[in-house]
Amino acid sequence: MSRNIFKLFFLTSITILCSQLLFAQKTIVSGSVIDAKTKEPMPFVNVIFKNTKSGTTTDIDGNYRIETYYASDSLTVSFIGYNSQTKKVRQDQSQVVNFEMSIGGGVELGEVVVTYTGNPAHKILDRVIDNKAINNREKYDAYEYEVYNKVEFDLNNISDEFKDRRVFNSLQFIFDYIDSTSSDKEYLPMFMTESLSDYYYRRDPKAEREVIKGTKVSGVSNESISQFLGDMYQNVNVYENHIGVFGKSFVSPIADFGKRFYKYYLIDSMVVDGNFCYQIEFVPKQAQEPVFSGTMWINDTTYAIKRIEAGINEQANINFINGFTVEQRYKKVDGEFWMLSKDNLVVDFTITKNSMGLYGRKTTTYKDFVMNKPRPDATFEGVEKVVVQKGANEKDEEFWDKNRHDSLSENEKNIYLMVDSVKNVPAFRTFIDVVQLVFTGYKEVGLFEIGPYFNAYSFNKVEGHRFRVGGRTSNNFSTQVMFDGYLAYGLKDERFKYGGGVLYFLSKEPRHSVSFNYSLDVEQLGLSQNAFSEDNILSSVLRRNPNDKLTGVEEFKLGTERFWFNGFSNTLSITNRTMKPLGSIRYNKSLDDGSLSSVSSIRTTEVGLKTRFAYQEAFVAGEFDRISLGTEYPILELNMGFGLKDVFGGDYNYTKVALSVSDNIKLGTFGRTEVKAQAGKYFGTLPFTLLEIHNGNETYFFDNAAFNLMNFFEFISDEYASLMMTHHFEGFFLNKIPLMRKLKWREVVTGRAVVGSLQDKNKAVLELPNNMYELTGPYAEAAVGIENIFKIIRVDALWRLTYLDHPDIAKFGIRATFEIQF
Structure with a gap:
């Protein structure tokens, strides 16, 4: 609690200072x-x-x-x-x-000699820093403008050998669109989007709203993509000390501490758009640091940025980015307000150097500025900061010809025609199917999708060799309702397992769905949501202990999920579960005479309510799935469950509550820290299967949501609190070692702990299995590791710090996982 108070005091103090x-x-x-x-x-x-x-x-x-x-x-x-x-x-x-x-x-006037010692660029930079708060547009009482966004993706570095491949025989027409006029690489435009919106800002009380008036997406029609392409999720603000680039924090060339990272040179002075400006070049002091190189033009009176061109150094520790350049132009509005007028961003994505890659281009222009004329409260009503007008993605060519800030080039006009043609070519469809299979695990076949392929075969000590086939309906079947199901069979237990369900959207604006699921299968209790499922082939192959602590579960579940706005949702469910022990697990009850009575099964009926709040969380959504783009604020989750005895055969009355807070704290050049704190409590008298079985891991894969040196079923609690922290140094130390610099490896450290207790009344319901314990003190483990090995592998060395006398445990371990990150 004292840490929370200190953090609140610290954040409040910083907020007051920053607001000034x-x-x-x-x-x-x-x-x-x-x-x-x-x-x-x-x-x-x-x-x-x-x-x-x-x-x-x-x-x-x-x-x-x-x-x-x-x-x-x-x-x-x-x-x-x-x-x-x-x-x-x-x-x-x-x-x-x-x-x-x-x-x-x-x-008496004599000879005057004027000398200057020091770097003249530093003197100008000091003035820029002194006036940053003044030139930041958020100081104005209110402003509004119209935003036009254009985003394009192009294949680049296209070789003749690639163009001559047989698979492209039916696609040769697309190479007629190759352009080599504006880059050192040939590139083929493949995808383009446009959006037009009105943006409103008010300082006191602070409020902002963006209204997307029109969107045009080649090949895709999706509201969430339209939101993501708006102005609020695409800003690069040079006035901030750190600039986010693909999740990495780069030091701004006008950061308060910029002199520690950059060398500055006064190159020239000139008139730019009627404004007298100093031209200053900035270059990194150390090339491997997260910094830019480029040139900026600074107004000589207000010391505002008039224009800036910056790029990422080739040696920067960032993956899959062969080049990154940003150009921003500012203009003075109404004679005194400096506002961003044009923003150009070009990213060169590539897997390996000199291989074929992608250009990503974003051009944003701003016009029709209105300054210091606050809009009425009605403009900002509602919780959504980005609103897509109805019919925004249905605008005709007349609308775009009239409202585009810049006319399209001939190549840009042809992109829309080309993409529509390419979608109908079988070779292109095959390519899309392969990509979908790799990333989703499903193969689309008409109205259905077969998969996931990684669950097709697995093995464990209870079922032996297990085979599974499953699938779900595709978007071709419906975008409103989805059916899914599977059938599995174990050669050892000679039993069929199966499950299925249906998901139906009552509405998508806002998203509101109902679902029903049934399954009769085998589960591993105490498995984290982040872990591989029990019937995943990798989970079977890479185990460090025999897999014999399983539970047979028959489950009926009816639920509804409602997103009130992006980042805030409720899920209400009613679940009926019947659990039976399998493998080495037994349900034994102690009798008064000291003997044991076997319990064949446990049945519960539970009403669950989950509330999730992630302020300003951004999403990209498909018809059924949503992918979070994250948020800069902590994420709160509250889960509550209420057991109902004698309802649909339920054996117990109980209440359980769990609250979690997670955050990704960016620390600039020092990296970032992932934190998750969780606490929970069970009310009632319950057997161990219904209490908190702390998440363990018995594979050689690193599980970011579990205790990786804790066995399954090792610890149980009815009241608990846990803390998991991981700090990613992003190469802060290794980048400074010449021999390690080219590898671009990154350091990571992890610490995890949990405390808990178990009441005697719960111990007496069922006898605890062998090697299952209550927490009499904290369980803790720590790890140090290297990530970004070959850009996708992370390896950790882990130490178990407590309960070292337990049997069949690993006191030390090496764990690995796959991570794809920039």
Whole structure:
């Protein structure tokens, strides 16, 4: 609890400090300048904020007024023959400051020699940093604009050998669209999207809303993609100290601490779009650091960024990115507001250098700015910050010809025609089917999808060799309802297992579904949701202990899920389960005479309610599945279950509650920390099968949601709290070792612990199986590892820190897993 209080205090303090910077207002200073001796007004006196170019002169009556966002904390007056005078001012406030100037003594002018020591670019950079809060658009009371987004993906580095492959005989027409005019690589445009939206911002109370007015996607029509292509999920803000690039934190060239990472050179000064600017080049001090290289043009009066061009260094520790460039242009709106007017982003994706890859191009333009005219509250009503207007993806060519900020090139016009043609070519369909099979595990056959293939064969000590066949209906069958089912058979127990279900959408705006599922199968209790399923072939092959702690389960489940808005959902369910012991597990009850009575099965009827909240979580959704793009805020989950005795044969009354908080904390160049804290409690008198069997792992795969050196069925609790932390250093140390730098390996450390208790009344319901224990103290384990080996492999060395006297445990272990990350 004390840590939470400290974190809350820390975050509150930072918020207060940041708010003072981000929401800077105009500084308004007025007053008069008079002669100290005669008390007469002094006209044409220079009045300027110290160390800035914001100033004015007094009028004929000696009065002045300055109104600016670019104030320093001191105001200086000067006039020939008089001593200069400086007074303090209060920034972001209106005030009156008067001066009385006295005549200076006689001065004999001699030879003047002006010298400068130091880097002149640093002096300008300091001014940029001082004025960052002022030039950040979030300081304005309100603004709005129209956004046009254009995103394109192109195949690049296309060789003649590739084009001549037999599989492309029916696709030769697409190579007519190859372009080599604007890049050092030939590229073939393959996919393009456009979106047009209105964006609204209000500072107090803070609110923002984006209304997508039109979307056009070649080959895909999907509302969630339309949301993702809007302005709010595509911003690169150079004024932040760290810029997110594919989940990595890169240091901004105008970061407060930029001099630690960059060398700066003043190259030139020039007029850009009518604004006099300094041209400064920035290059990394160490090429392997998460930094950019490029050039920026800085306005000489406001020290705002007028234009910036930046790219990722080739040696940066980031996967599958052969090149990344961003160009941003800013303009002054209404004479004083600096706003982003154009944003170009180009990414060169490639698996290996010199192989065929993809260009990703994003061009965003902004126009029709309206400044400091707050919209009424009705504009911001509702919880969704991004709203797609009805019919946004049905706009005709007349709409786009009229509303595009830039006209399409000839190649861009042909992309839509080409993609529609390619979709009908059998070779292309085959390619798509293979990709879908690899990533989803299903093969589409007309109205059905067969799979998943990785569950087709497995083995364990109870079933022996197990074979399974299954499938589900495809989108060709329906986009409103999906049926699925499977049939499995074990050669050793000679029993069929089977299951099936149906999912039906009541609505998709918002998403609201109902489902029913039935299964009669074998389960591994205490298996984390992140682990391979029990009938996965890898789970069978890579086990470190015999798989004989299984449970036979017959389950009926009826549920409904409602997404109230992106990131907030409820799931309500009623589940009836019958569990029977298999393998080495037994259900034995102690009798008064000391003997044991065997219990053949346990049956429960449970009403469950799950609430999940992830503020500002972004999604990309298909017709039935949703993929989270994450959130910058903690994710909260509350799970509650209520057991109903004598309802559909239920044996127990009980209540269980579990609360979890997870977060991905970005620490800039120091990496990122994944944290998950969980606590739960069971109310009632229950057998061990219905209590918290802590998630273990008996395979050689690293399970990110389990205790990897804990056996299945080793620990049980009816009240518990756990903490799992993993810090990814992202190569912070290894990047500094010359021999390791080219490997781009990354360091990772993990620590996990759980505490809990078990009441005597629950111990007495059923006898605990052999080698199952209650937690009399914390269970803990730690690991150090290397990730990004060959870009996809992570290997951890793990140490078990407590309960080292338990039988058949691993005190130390090496675990590996596959991870695909940038």
